Amino acid sequence: MSGVRRFPFWSWVWFALGVLYFVLPLYATLDFSLRMERGAIGFKAYQAAFAATSYGGFWPAFSLSLQYAVLTIIASIILVVPTAYWIRLRVPQARRVVEFITLMPFVVPAIILVFGLIRVYSQPFNIPFTSIPLIGSLTNSPWGTGILMVAGYMILGLPYMFRSVDTGMRTVDVRTLTEAAQSLGANWFTIMVRVILPNVRTALLSGALLTFAIVIGEVVLASYLGINSFGPYLFLVGQHRAYEPAALTFLTFLLTWVAMGLIQLITGGQGQAAGAH
Amino acid sequence: MTEITVMGARAKLPAPSWRTWLGVVPFFLFAILFLFLPSGRLLVGSFFDDQGHLSFGNILELVEQPYILNSYWLSIRISAVTALGGGVFGFLLAYAVTIGGLPRSLRTALITFSGVASNFAGVPLAFAFVATLGRTGFITALLKTYFGWNVYDRGFSLYSFAGLALTYMYFQFPLMVLIMAPALDGLKREWREAAENLGASTTQYWLKIALPILLPSILGSMILLFGNAFGAYATAYALTGGTLPIITIQIGAQIRGDVLHNPGLGYAMAMGMVFIMAVSLAGYSWLQGRTERWLR
Amino acid sequence: MRTKKLVFQLFTLSVVAAAVLAACGPAAAPTEAPAAPTEAPAAPTEAPAAPTEAPSAMDQLVAAAKAEGTLTTIALPHDWCNYGGAIEGFKAKYGLEVNELNPDAGSGDEVEAIKANKDNKGPQAPDVIDVGFAFGPSSKAEDLLMPYKVSTWDSIPAEVKDADGYWYGDYYGVMAFMVNTDVQSKVPEDWADLLDPAYKGQVALSGDPRTSNQAIQAVYAAGLANGGTLDDPQPGLDFFAKLQQAGNLVPLISNNGLVAKGETPVRITWDYNGLAGVDSFAGNPKATVVVPKSGRFAGVYVQAISAYAPHPNAAKLWMEYLYSDEGQVEWMKGYCHPIREADMRARGAVPADLAAKLPDVSGALFPSLDQLNAAKTVITGQWDSVVGADVKAAP
Numbered sequence: 001m002s003g004v005r006r007f008p009f010w011s012w013v014w015f016a017l018g019v020l021y022f023v024l025p026l027y028a029t030l031d032f033s034l035r036m037e038r039g040a041i042g043f044k045a046y047q048a049a050f051a052a053t054s055y056g057g058f059w060p061a062f063s064l065s066l067q068y069a070v071l072t073i074i075a076s077i078i079l080v081v082p083t084a085y086w087i088r089l090r091v092p093q094a095r096r097v098v099e100f101i102t103l104m105p106f107v108v109p110a111i112i113l114v115f116g117l118i119r120v121y122s123q124p125f126n127i128p129f130t131s132i133p134l135i136g137s138l139t140n141s142p143w144g145t146g147i148l149m150v151a152g153y154m155i156l157g158l159p160y161m162f163r164s165v166d167t168g169m170r171t172v173d174v175r176t177l178t179e180a181a182q183s184l185g186a187n188w189f190t191i192m193v194r195v196i197l198p199n200v201r202t203a204l205l206s207g208a209l210l211t212f213a214i215v216i217g218e219v220v221l222a223s224y225l226g227i228n229s230f231g232p233y234l235f236l237v238g239q240h241r242a243y244e245p246a247a248l249t250f251l252t253f254l255l256t257w258v259a260m261g262l263i264q265l266i267t268g269g270q271g272q273a274a275g276a277h
Numbered sequence: 278m279t280e281i282t283v284m285g286a287r288a289k290l291p292a293p294s295w296r297t298w299l300g301v302v303p304f305f306l307f308a309i310l311f312l313f314l315p316s317g318r319l320l321v322g323s324f325f326d327d328q329g330h331l332s333f334g335n336i337l338e339l340v341e342q343p344y345i346l347n348s349y350w351l352s353i354r355i356s357a358v359t360a361l362g363g364g365v366f367g368f369l370l371a372y373a374v375t376i377g378g379l380p381r382s383l384r385t386a387l388i389t390f391s392g393v394a395s396n397f398a399g400v401p402l403a404f405a406f407v408a409t410l411g412r413t414g415f416i417t418a419l420l421k422t423y424f425g426w427n428v429y430d431r432g433f434s435l436y437s438f439a440g441l442a443l444t445y446m447y448f449q450f451p452l453m454v455l456i457m458a459p460a461l462d463g464l465k466r467e468w469r470e471a472a473e474n475l476g477a478s479t480t481q482y483w484l485k486i487a488l489p490i491l492l493p494s495i496l497g498s499m500i501l502l503f504g505n506a507f508g509a510y511a512t513a514y515a516l517t518g519g520t521l522p523i524i525t526i527q528i529g530a531q532i533r534g535d536v537l538h539n540p541g542l543g544y545a546m547a548m549g550m551v552f553i554m555a556v557s558l559a560g561y562s563w564l565q566g567r568t569e570r571w572l573r
Numbered sequence: 574m575r576t577k578k579l580v581f582q583l584f585t586l587s588v589v590a591a592a593v594l595a596a597c598g599p600a601a602a603p604t605e606a607p608a609a610p611t612e613a614p615a616a617p618t619e620a621p622a623a624p625t626e627a628p629s630a631m632d633q634l635v636a637a638a639k640a641e642g643t644l645t646t647i648a649l650p651h652d653w654c655n656y657g658g659a660i661e662g663f664k665a666k667y668g669l670e671v672n673e674l675n676p677d678a679g680s681g682d683e684v685e686a687i688k689a690n691k692d693n694k695g696p697q698a699p700d701v702i703d704v705g706f707a708f709g710p711s712s713k714a715e716d717l718l719m720p721y722k723v724s725t726w727d728s729i730p731a732e733v734k735d736a737d738g739y740w741y742g743d744y745y746g747v748m749a750f751m752v753n754t755d756v757q758s759k760v761p762e763d764w765a766d767l768l769d770p771a772y773k774g775q776v777a778l779s780g781d782p783r784t785s786n787q788a789i790q791a792v793y794a795a796g797l798a799n800g801g802t803l804d805d806p807q808p809g810l811d812f813f814a815k816l817q818q819a820g821n822l823v824p825l826i827s828n829n830g831l832v833a834k835g836e837t838p839v840r841i842t843w844d845y846n847g848l849a850g851v852d853s854f855a856g857n858p859k860a861t862v863v864v865p866k867s868g869r870f871a872g873v874y875v876q877a878i879s880a881y882a883p884h885p886n887a888a889k890l891w892m893e894y895l896y897s898d899e900g901q902v903e904w905m906k907g908y909c910h911p912i913r914e915a916d917m918r919a920r921g922a923v924p925a926d927l928a929a930k931l932p933d934v935s936g937a938l939f940p941s942l943d944q945l946n947a948a949k950t951v952i953t954g955q956w957d958s959v960v961g962a963d964v965k966a967a968p
Contacts, residue, residue: 014373015379018450086297116316160501171462
């Protein structure tokens with residue numbers, strides 16, 4: 001048996017089945033969204049959806065969510081990658097606790113999280129035993145609320161980002177890489193940025209994509225923190241309509257897909273077997 | 278079987294100094310500040326009753342009420358089924374586009390699509406499946422027109438456990454693909470070639486080399502899929518609303534509804550979910566320890 | 574080398590993203606309706622140096638509200654009772670901003686939002702709430718509300734308001750059937766008709782009876798038509814059990830999209846929701862709303878001001894607006910029966926065309942609070958066993 005790839009029959013089978021499963025419901029949504037005009041196929045639902053001016057309209061809401069997504073992804077990477085690295089390399093004892101923490105966002109409903117955040121951070125933190133405020137009430141300022149949003153989104157995306165990065169690091173032999181880099185005289189920062197990060201790029205991409213999708217579609221956190229992002233916008237426009245929600249669903253799907261394609265393009269593609277040298 | 282000590286794997290690692298623990302402090306601090314403190318503020322309400330007096334009544338109700346136990350069991354079942362099913366087919370998809378030999382462009386398409394689909398849930402997802410496989414869905418109509426099969430008369434219903442599981446797969450498959458694709462990338466081609474040089478068949482290669490290497494990652498992804506399904510709420514509510522009372526819907530009923538209920542009980546149920554997650558994690562950690570033994 | 578490329582690419586991405594976002598969206602920072610007033614704080618405009626005529630209470634309220642500049646609302650979907658129109662009308666009339674929090678919140682969420690924001694004067698704290706009848710007294714008991722009696726207080730019927738002014742009914746509707754006549758031309762006239770085999774797999778509620786006011790009241794209403802009374806909701810449960818066994822009940826949570834799709838051609842919902850939905854269809858599909866002949870059940874919602882409202886004067890002004898003839902008419906445009914309807918009809922303040930559009934709901938029964946609470950306990954407690962799926966059945 002040679003290593004030459006014969007026609008990958010089964011790969012095509014799995015892929016075709018996957019395509020079938022994923023595309024059919026989308027097609028059904030698209031089909032319904034085009035039928036707002038009685039007896040005709042047309043874009044009336046799309047026009048109606050765009051005409052809505054709640055929260056400033058489609059594009060402002062979408063771009064606000066985009067900004068949050070980028071911020072969340074960057075902050076998540078900064079938090080998660082060193083942590084996963086450290087756990088793997090130096091403190092394996094902490095692994096179980098960390099994994100438990102990363103699975104907690106699944107069982108804490110977003111509505112509990114948001115009300116908790118508001119309760120805790122609507123009061124200023126005073127220096128203990130005084131009434132001098134160290135940090136003011138976060139919810140009272142736009143940037144403070146923004147911090148809460150980003151933190152909340154990081155929490156929501158934590159399971160996915162951590163699992164992605166951890167899997168990526170398992171695949172790459174971080175111990176050897178680190179030892180090699182150290183023997184060449186690199187400090188921790190250099191190791192992290194120039195050795196580890198590039199090697200877990202595909203995993204980072206997965207985590208980034210997952211986080212991005214979460215932030216774009218998120219409703220609960222945004223709507224209770226009073227931020228007019230895309231999720232609340234979709235809700236407000238489509239809640240009680242018939243055709244507009246389907247149109248918005250399909251459109252959002254396409255837009256998010258394009259955005260993800262751009263992310264992938266800019267981060268230099270994928271597929272190089274990490275560490276296959 | 279003799280314990281073969283692979284380099285450092287079984288050796289006891291030196292207890293890390295306090296300075297090494299500093300490395301994980303940011304993470305713990307973040308989790309405390311933005312996860313435990315806020316949710317704890319509310320979840321502590323599970324220890325209070327309606328009138329605000331300290332009581333364990335809510336916790337006791339968890340184990341006393343059959344409907345609550347049934348809900349937990351239902352949630353566990355649907356999470357396990359979709360974690361397994363999603364894991365298996367997601368793995369096959371990931372395999373197909375990484376080392377399975379499909380064109381590179383298809384990989385990009387699938388990865389980016391998976392990113393979007395991983396979060397496609399709730400009312401839009403339910404509607405999409407209703408429009409496909411509901412009574413007036415176009416596949417249902419197609420099957421009736423071209424094959425003469427009336428699937429609903431034969432007992433199929435989208436609004437059942439099976440239908441919900443099928444719908445859940447829409448975000449489970451992509452999640453598995455996204456996590457496993459980088460792991461599959463790590464299967465070095467040299468290993469395959471070496472195995473083939475030594476006369477291994479494809480099956481042997483997979484059973485003895487590839488799957489053991491991938492098993493920790495597969496397990497890790499599956500626990501993620503399990504958690505993902507366990508915490509899902511909106512899709513189940515939209516699709517099977519009153520009839521499949523998974524625990525997240527019960528919690529929603531107590532905390533969120535239009536009807537006066539007992540939020541303390543809802544918080545207690547959420548604590549119960551935390552407990553189940555912890556138990557699942559313990560099981561997974563044990564399995565993980567066994568499979569990762571010989572990997573560094 | 575690869576790292577330099579990576580860093581450079583990240584940098585490019587950030588620059589591109591920043592440029593795109595700057596071009597696309599006006600909001601560069603996550604801002605909310607500004608906490609600072611948008612209107613210049615003004616002394617009452619009619620305060621002359623030598624007061625010959627004191628400014629009216631209403632003018633003072635308007636001025637104080639304008640000084641606050643914003644109103645924060647919660648759980649007000651635009652298509653529900655034409656809240657969209659009411660909000661726009663309020664904004665246009667007084668020049669205030671309206672900061673709308675989660676339009677999908679349930680009554681429980683609204684109450685929890687008040688509790689969570691007790692110490693918060695930011696834009697996350699709701700000023701006013703619109704909740705189910707039972708939530709009025711319970712919120713008052715938890716000290717979450719601020720009393721206020723609008724100037725038209727006396728024309729609000731006594732059974733639907735709190736004597737001390739903490740909460741007050743705002744509108745009501747009657748449980749009805751919304752029917753997609755393209756899919757199902759046989760329109761049910763009454764509850765009993767729903768058991769007809771013609772409706773197999775076609776009837777759906779608009780919520781989960783454990784969670785949703787609408788769904789619980791639907792069960793309650795069905796009971797009224799099947800031998801039950803306001804004190805005995807059990808026949809309602811039995812009716813739905815029969816509906817389930819006949820295979821007519823679909824477990825889907827129905828909404829307008831599903832009605833239009835034809836998947837749930839018979840939706841049990843408030844008459845105003847159905848009528849607003851039919852309007853939004855604009856003939857595609859053809860649909861109609863039927864108020865059942867027997868078993869007419871009226872559901873009342875109540876308004877209240879949060880005790881911790883950051884903008885109490887704006888909140889009071891909002892109430893004045895809603896309970897003025899103008900505000901009540903806005904609700905009518907959404908097919909809701911405003912609470913002052915009897916008074917307005919008596920004075921001829923209802924526009925004739927609107928009056929004609931409102932469905933005939935004579936004979937509708939209004940449950941008291943005690944009856945509601947008792948019914949809720951029965952229905953939510955027994956729904957699973959009477960109607961729900963057998964959870965032990967194999968998948």
